[in-house]
Amino acid sequence: MKRVLVFAVLVSFMVSGGVSIASTLDLPRTGQRECFDTSGTEIECAGTGQDGAIRAGVAWPDPRFVITHCGADGPCKKQESDCDNDPSNDVVTDTLTGLMWARYAGAGTGTWAAALSHANNLNLCGHADWRLPDCCCRHRGCCRHEWRPT
Numbered sequence: 488m489k490r491v492l493v494f495a496v497l498v499s500f501m502v503s504g505g506v507s508i509a510s511t512l513d514l515p516r517t518g519q520r521e522c523f524d525t526s527g528t529e530i531e532c533a534g535t536g537q538d539g540a541i542r543a544g545v546a547w548p549d550p551r552f553v554i555t556h557c558g559a560d561g562p563c564k565k566q567e568s569d570c571d572n573d574p575s576n577d578v579v580t581d582t583l584t585g586l587m588w589a590r591y592a593g594a595g596t597g598t599w600a601a602a603l604s605h606a607n608n609l610n611l612c613g614h615a616d617w618r619l620p621d622c623c624c625r626h627r628g629c630c631r632h633e634w635r636p637t
């Protein structure tokens with residue numbers, strides 16, 4: 488069943504020295520374009536109030552994903568092409584979140600410990616602070632303590 492992703496607006500207040508400071512955060516659009524009834528069937532969005540109808544939030548940057556071509560010494564001086572014709576050392580940046588990951592993570596399977604060791608020792612495109620994302624899918628049983636890079 489498809490679910491509508493609902494974002495909550497985060498507003499924080501700080502009280503410091505008797506002065507209240509409020510701040511807001513511009514959340515990006517969810518990208519949801521469809522609406523669904525309670526059984527998961529797609530319905531017309533008009534008047535539903537669902538995110539697919541409202542489409543609130545700030546627009547995503549364009550392009551959203553950017554490849555940085557890299558060689559053994561870091562980013563290629565000219566980004567129009569890959570200076571070493573080796574995509575395995577290139578990285579991708581999500582311009583919406585600022586997150587970066589390896590363009591090609593490799594193939595095969597291994598243990599979680601091996602994946603952690605690989606991330607801790609990885610020096611890619613001039614970055615040596617790689618980490619594995621939290622594996623929230625572990626709670627759903629989909630990871631089975633295996634690392635399956637794609």
Ligand SMILES: [Ca+2]
Nearest residue numbers: 557569573574
């Ligand atoms: Ca490269």
